[in-house]
Amino acid sequence: MRKEFVYADARTTGIVLSETESDIIEAAALKIAAQYAEYSLHSTDLLHTVELAAAALPSEVRRALISFRDEGNTSGTLLLRGLPLGSLPATPERAEDEPDWTEVPVATLSQLMVMSVLGRAISYSDEKNGNLVQDVSPERGAETRQENSGSILLELHTEDGFHPAAPHFLSLICLRGDRDGLAATVTGGIGDVLPALDEETVSTLRRPEFRTKFSTSFVHDTDEEVLTPSVPVLSGAEANPDLRVDFHGTVGTTPAARAALAALEDAVLGSLRGLVLEPGELIILDNRRTVHGRTGFIPRYDGADRWLRRSFALADLRPVLDDLGAGRIHNAITTRQPAPGLATVA
């Protein structure tokens, strides 16, 4: 098991908001919070109001988001610094302690405003109760899990890369940083990595010879591992391919595929960018262009542990409309037996 990631400082490229800009966003968030105090975050009316309020973001930020949405960049990440957070309760330690969005309105609505420029907010019923903005904080007993509630090193992954409607973008806003300065969020963008890969590796990664294990939270009614059918790791445009891989959960099904996967992992590990997130920083990830992970850290469960909040966006809601249950919650994908399109490992 890997112990550390070596990475270049990602903070050098962030866009820093001024105090005035941050105050304007906070005022817009508080106005929505007052108007929609009784609503679920999944309310279409609330989400449309959030999208309109994104006009409160500085034009430099909106331009950067539009360009990131349409063209992407080589690292597959965009960092904003100085977002407003409002007052915060203690870091939640268990799912039952997670606050309602109305208890963290400024951070929640600011994050959703930013994400609304990139796409449509979405969540998954299998994960974190289908919350539209999810708490990412260490959970007692989950320390060694390869999930965001764990605190050992979290291996590099595409978010929900096994899911037919994986998010196109995700963001993590930091409410409370790791006081020991250990928990670094790292990313490996395919645009940074591609020049280091030889032709043979690239063409193997484009073949449907890879299967990814479903995260345990998405698999019900079985103790067996559930894997995707064989799919490629790289797809799409030649110079701007999409990447879908989980270095903990993806396996090659042929010797060539296993060698290409190892070569890709080496190249990604050699081009990582990262940072120990601080309060008010929001890292946005292009989930088709970058994998992400986190170094290990030491939780104390005293209400002051590291606390991020995560949100997902899809570029287009139309393809998933039939799969949405209440609000923007994508229905469970593995409760039907046998689940369509899935295969179980013998």
Ligand SMILES: O=C(O)CCC(=O)C(=O)O
């Ligand atoms: O804790 C982090 O920095 C990243 C966690 C993660 O991978 C996630 O929440 O999707």
Ligand SMILES: [Fe+2]
């Ligand atoms: Fe993740």
